[in-house]
Amino acid sequence: MASPSTVPATPLLKxxxxxxxxxxxxxxxxxxxxxxxxxxxxxxxxDGDPSKTIKVPEGFDYELYNRNDINRILGPKASCISFKDxxxxxxxxxxxxxxxxxxxxxxxxxxxxxxxxxINALEQHIKNLLSPSxxxxxxxxxxxxxEGADFVRGYPFSLRxxxxxxxxxxxxxxxxxxxxxxxxxxxxxxNTRYVDAVLSIPKGTLFPMCGMNLAFxxxxxxxxxxxxxxxxxxxxxxxxxxxxxxxxKVICDHMxxxxxxxxxxxxxxxxxNPFVNLKKExxxxxxxxELIPFxxxxxxxxxxxxxxxxxxxxxxxxxxxLSKVDSYFDKLADAMVTWIEAWDELNSTGKKPSGNAK
Amino acid sequence: xxxxxxPPLKxxxxxxxxxxxxxxxxxxxxxxxxxxxxxxxxDGDPTKKIRVPEGFDYELYNRNDVNRVLGPKANCISFKDxxxxxxxxxxxxxxxxxxxxxxxxxxxxxxxxxINALAQHIENxxAPSxxxxxxxxxxxxxEGADFVRGYPFSLRxxxxxxxxxxxxxxxxxxxxxxxxxxxxxxNTRYVDAVMAIPKGTLFPMCGMNLAFxxxxxxxxxxxxxxxxxxxxxxxxxxxxxxxxKVICDHLxxxxxxxxxxxxxxxxxNPFVNLKKExxxxxxxEDIIPFxxxxxxxxxxxxxxxxxxxxxxxxxxxxxxxxxxxxxLGDAMLTWIEAWEDINSPAKTAPSQANGAKKDESSTKQK
Numbered sequence: 033m034a035s036p037s038t039v040p041a042t043p044l045l046k047x048x049x050x051x052x053x054x055x056x057x058x059x060x061x062x063x064x065x066x067x068x069x070x071x072x073x074x075x076x077x078x079d080g081d082p083s084k085t086i087k088v089p090e091g092f093d094y095e096l097y098n099r100n101d102i103n104r105i106l107g108p109k110a111s112c113i114s115f116k117d118x119x120x121x122x123x124x125x126x127x128x129x130x131x132x133x134x135x136x137x138x139x140x141x142x143x144x145x146x147x148x149x150x151i152n153a154l155e156q157h158i159k160n161l162l163s164p165s166x167x168x169x170x171x172x173x174x175x176x177x178x179e180g181a182d183f184v185r186g187y188p189f190s191l192r193x194x195x196x197x198x199x200x201x202x203x204x205x206x207x208x209x210x211x212x213x214x215x216x217x218x219x220x221x222x223n224t225r226y227v228d229a230v231l232s233i234p235k236g237t238l239f240p241m242c243g244m245n246l247a248f249x250x251x252x253x254x255x256x257x258x259x260x261x262x263x264x265x266x267x268x269x270x271x272x273x274x275x276x277x278x279x280x281k282v283i284c285d286h287m288x289x290x291x292x293x294x295x296x297x298x299x300x301x302x303x304x305n306p307f308v309n310l311k312k313e314x315x316x317x318x319x320x321x322e323l324i325p326f327x328x329x330x331x332x333x334x335x336x337x338x339x340x341x342x343x344x345x346x347x348x349x350x351x352x353x354l355s356k357v358d359s360y361f362d363k364l365a366d367a368m369v370t371w372i373e374a375w376d377e378l379n380s381t382g383k384k385p386s387g388n389a390k
Numbered sequence: 391x392x393x394x395x396x397p398p399l400k401x402x403x404x405x406x407x408x409x410x411x412x413x414x415x416x417x418x419x420x421x422x423x424x425x426x427x428x429x430x431x432x433d434g435d436p437t438k439k440i441r442v443p444e445g446f447d448y449e450l451y452n453r454n455d456v457n458r459v460l461g462p463k464a465n466c467i468s469f470k471d472x473x474x475x476x477x478x479x480x481x482x483x484x485x486x487x488x489x490x491x492x493x494x495x496x497x498x499x500x501x502x503x504x505i506n507a508l509a510q511h512i513e514n515x516x517a518p519s520x521x522x523x524x525x526x527x528x529x530x531x532x533e534g535a536d537f538v539r540g541y542p543f544s545l546r547x548x549x550x551x552x553x554x555x556x557x558x559x560x561x562x563x564x565x566x567x568x569x570x571x572x573x574x575x576x577n578t579r580y581v582d583a584v585m586a587i588p589k590g591t592l593f594p595m596c597g598m599n600l601a602f603x604x605x606x607x608x609x610x611x612x613x614x615x616x617x618x619x620x621x622x623x624x625x626x627x628x629x630x631x632x633x634x635k636v637i638c639d640h641l642x643x644x645x646x647x648x649x650x651x652x653x654x655x656x657x658x659n660p661f662v663n664l665k666k667e668x669x670x671x672x673x674x675e676d677i678i679p680f681x682x683x684x685x686x687x688x689x690x691x692x693x694x695x696x697x698x699x700x701x702x703x704x705x706x707x708x709x710x711x712x713x714x715x716x717x718l719g720d721a722m723l724t725w726i727e728a729w730e731d732i733n734s735p736a737k738t739a740p741s742q743a744n745g746a747k748k749d750e751s752s753t754k755q756k
Contacts, residue, residue: 146500169678170593172555172647173562173577180579182572185565186594186628188678189671201526208527211539218536223527225534227583234591239524240540274540293526317543324523324542 042155043162046071049132051154052124056080056116061138062089068142068152072134075124077102080116097123105378112370117263119272121243125250125257126375132161133254134247139302143205146226156230156296157200157247164194165232165290175230175292198253198289199280202245203227204300209242211270212313215306230294235285238327241277245298252289254379255339256280258371260364262312267360268319269312275364278327283342286332315358322357326350340372347372397425398512403486405508406478410434410470415492416443422496422506426488429478431456434470451477463731466724471617473626475597476725479604479611480732486515487608488601493656497559500580510584510650511554511601518548519586519644529584529646552607552643553634556599557581558654563596565624566667569660584648589639592681595631599652602634606643608733609693610634612725615718622673622714623666629718632681637696640686669712676711680704694726701726 051072053059056079062069066089074094078086082098102123103110113123118137125133134154143151163177169191176183176192183192208223233239248257256279259272284291330349336342347368354361405426407413410433416423420443428448432440436452456477457464467477472491479487488508497505517531523545530537530546537546562577587593602611610633613626638645684703690696705719 170587170591170647172557172593172596174581178579180575180577182562182564182568182575184594185563185568185596185624185667186631186674187565188674189567190675191678203526208536209539210536211541213543214536214539221534221536223534225532225582227528227581228579229581229583233524234588236590237524237588239526240538242526242539270539277540293524313539320540320542321544324545 042159044071045132045158048130049073049134049154049158050075050124050128050130052077052121052128052133052135053138054079054118054121054124054135055086055138057138059086059088059138061141062092064142065136066091068154072154073130075128077120077124079118079120095127097127106374109370109374109377112258112261112367112374114259114262114266114272115264117266117269117272118243119259119262122257122259122276122371125254126371126378128250131249131251132158132247133250133257135243136246136298137244137300140204140244140298140300143297143299145297146228151296151298153202153245153296153298154247157202160200160230160292160295161197161247161249163197165197165292166191166194167232167235167285167290168195170234171231174294175232178230195288195290196249196252197292198249198284198287199241199291200247201239201241201291201293202247202296202298203294204242204244205297207300207303209240209244209300211317212306212310213317215303215309219303219306226297227294230292233281233291233293238278238281238324239291239293241273241280243273243276244300245296246273252287253280253284253339255372255375256283256343258343258368261360261367267358268315270309271313271316271320274316274320278323279343279346279368282327282330282332282346283339286336286342287339315360319357322354326353340376343372344369398509398516399486400425402484403427403488403508403512404429404478404482404484406431406475406482406487406489407492408433408472408475408478408489409440409492411492413440413442413492415495416446418495419490420445422508426508427484429482431474431478433472433474449481451481459732460728463724463728466612466615466721466728468613468616468620468626469618471620471623471626472597473613473616476611476613476630479608480725480729482604485603485605486512486601487604487611489597490600490652491598491654494558494598494652494654497651497653499651500582505650505652507556507599507650507652508601511556514554514584514646514649515551515601515603517551519551519646520545520548521586521589521639521644522549524588525585528648529586532584549642549644550603550606551586551646552603552638553595553645554601555593555595555631555645555647556601556650556652557648558596558598559651561654561657563594563598563654565671566660566663567671569657569663573657573660580651581648584646587635587645587647592632592635592678593645593647595627595634597627597630598654599650600627607634607638607693609726609729610637610697612697612722615714615721620714621712622669624663625667625670625674628670628674632677633697633700633722636681636684636686636700637693640690640696641693669714673711677708680707694730697726698723
C-alpha cells in the first residue's frame with residue numbers, strides 16, 4: 033500500500049478557484065476557515081439591505097457585491113437574481129473569472145473526522161473535482177480513484193477511464209439539511225454519522241443538491257448553476273439549489289459528465305426556523321411532485337452540444353410543460369433565459385465587472 | 391440484553407454456503423449463525439466428507455445429491471465453481487437467503503465491535519429501498535437519518551427490498567488484472583452506509599456476502615454456467631446480479647449495497663483467476679450494453695416470466711458473441727423449470743433426499 037509520502041499532494045488551485053459566499057448577517061465564520069481559505073479569492077454576495085456594511089475579516093482577498101452592485105452590473109437582467117434568499121449566490125458564479133467555484137453558507141464550520149482531525153473541506157472538493165467520475169456503472173467500493181480503493185471485479189474495463197467531474201456535493205454533520213415537515217417532526221435529530229465515501233451519482237438518477245457545501249467546475253457546468261427565482265416577491269423558497277441541481281444533473285447526464293456526492297463534511301451549526309421554512313417550501317412540496325417527473329423524462333436533443341444550448345432548451349421545456357402547474361414557471365423559464373444571456377455577456381472575452389474589491 | 395430476544399427471522403431464513411474445502415470458518419460465526427438452518431452445497435468430489443461443526447442444523451448436498459434431485463436438469467448447476475451455491479437457493483423453503491463464502495469471517499467495526507453481518511442484512515431486507523431518487527444521506531430508514539430536503543414526498547414510502555449486497559474488509563473483491571497489478575492492496579475503509587442502487591443502474595454483484603428475499607427475486611438468482619467444462623469463471627455472481635437488477639428495476643424492487651462488512655481472509659490466485667476471467671473480460675464489453683438496453687415487456691409480471699424473456703434475449707443478442715450464450719440461455723430456462731418443479735406446492739420437498747441421507751453419516755441436524 034502506498035505510504036503517505038508517496039501520495040501526491042492535492043494542488044492548491046489558489047489562482048483557479050473562487051469561494052462564493054452569500055451572506056445577509058456577517059462573515060464571522062470565516063475565522064475558523066482561515067487556515068484553509070486564506071489563500072483563495074472570495075466573492076461575497078451580500079443579500080438584503082445594501083446599505084448595511086458587511087465586515088470581511090482581515091487578510092482575505094475578496095470582492096463584495098450588494099444589491100446595488102448586482103443591479104448596476106446586470107441592469108434589467110438583474111431581475112433573474114433572487115433577493116432575500118441565498119439563491120443570490122449564483123450571481124457570484126456569474127461574475128467569477130475562475131475555473132472552479134466552491135460555495136459555502138455562513139453557518140457552516142469546520143468539522144472533524146472520526147479521528148478528531150479538522151477537515152479541510154475545500155481540499156476534498158478539489159480532489160473530487162480533479163479526479164474522474166464513474167456515473168455509467170456503480171462501483172460497490174465507491175470512488176475507485178481514492179487511495180486504497182479501486183474498481184471491483186465485474187466492473188467493465190472500458191468504463192474505468194471515467195468521465196470529467198463537473199460537481200462535487202458535500203454533506204453536513206450536526207444539523208442535517210431537512211425540509212420543513214421533517215424539521216417539525218424531528219427537531220432534535222442530528223447527523224452524527226460520518227460516511228467515509230465519495231461516489232458518483234449514476235447517470236439517469238436525480239438527487240437533491242444542497243448549496244451549503246458545494247463545488248463545481250465553472251468552465252464545464254457554470255451556466256447550468258442558476259439558482260432560480262426565490263425569496264422576495266416569489267411564491268417559493270428553499271428550492272433554489274434543488275432547481276439548480278435537477279437542471280444541472282440532466283445536463284451533466286446529457287454531456288457525459290460526472291456528479292459526485294459524499295465527502296467532505298462541514299459542521300452545520302444553525303437550524304433554520306421550521307415554521308418559516310414551511311411557508312417558503314409550501315408550494316414547492318406540491319410542485320415538486322410535477323417537477324420530478326418532468327426532469328426524469330427530460331430529453332435534450334443531440335444538437336444541444338453546449339451547456340448554454342442545453343439550458344436554453346430546458347427553459348423552453350419548462351415553459352411548455354410546467355406553466356400549467358403554475359404561472360411561476362413561466363417567469364422562471366424567462367429568468368433562465370435571462371441568466372444565460374447575462375452569463376454570455378459577462379463571460380464573453382473583454383468584460384470585467386467591478387465589485388467592491390479589497 | 392439483546393440475546394434474550396429471539397434471533398430475527400430464524401425460521402424464515404436459510405444460510406447457503408458453497409464449499410469445497412471445509413467449514414471451519416463457521417466456528418467464528420457460531421454466535422450469529424447457530425440459530426439458523428444451513429444449506430451446505432458441497433462442490434467438487436462428492437466422496438469427500440465435509441464435516442459440519444457440532445450444533446448446527448443443516449442439510450448438505452454434494453454433486454450426487456444435486457444430480458439425484460434435479461435429474462437431467464442438473465446440467466444447469468455449475469460444477470467446480472462456487473456458482474453451484476444457487477442449487478441451495480433452489481431447494482430452500484424459506485423466504486430469505488443469506489449466502490456467504492467459507493473464507494469470510496466476522497469483521498469488526500471501527501469501535502472494535504464484532505459485526506453481526508446477518509442481522510444487518512436482515513435489517514436491510516426488512517426496510518424499504520429508495521431506487522427512484524438518490525438520498526444524499528443514504529438509507530433514510532436508518533436510525534438517525536432521514537430523507538433530505540428536496541426528496542419528493544410521494545417517493546418516501548420506498549419499495550420492497552429484494553437484495554442486500556454486503557462488502558468486504560481486508561482482501562477486496564478485485565478482478566485478476568487488478569490483483570496482478572496491486573497484490574498488496576487491502577480494503578481498510580469502513581464506510582458506514584447502506585444505500586439503494588438507483589433504478590437503471592447496473593452494478594457488480596458479489597456473491598461472497600449476499601442476502602435476498604427468495605420469495606421476491608429467487609428465480610432470478612441463477613449463477614450461470616461456470617467452472618468445469620465451461621469457458622469462463624468468476625462471472626457467476628456478476629451474471630446473476632445483472633439479470634436480477636434488470637428484473638428488480640422492471641418489477642419496482644430495491645437492491646441495497648453497503649453494510650454489512652465481513653472480513654475476507656483469502657486472496658485467490660490471480661494467475662488462476664486470469665485464466666477463468668479471460669474471456670469474460672472481453673465478453674463483458676458486450677454483455678453490459680446488452681443489460682443496459684434490455685427492455686422487459688409489461689406482460690412480464692412475475693420474476694419467472696421476466697427471466698424467461700431475458701433468456702430469450704440472451705440467446706438472440708449474445709448468441710452471436712459466442713455459442714456459450716446459447717448454452718447459457720438454455721440453462722437459464724432449465725433453471726426456471728427446475729425452480730418451478732421444486733417450488734410448486736404439490737411437489738414433496740427434497741427433504742426426502744435428506745431423509746435418504748440420514749442413513750449416511752455425512753448429513754444432518756443437531
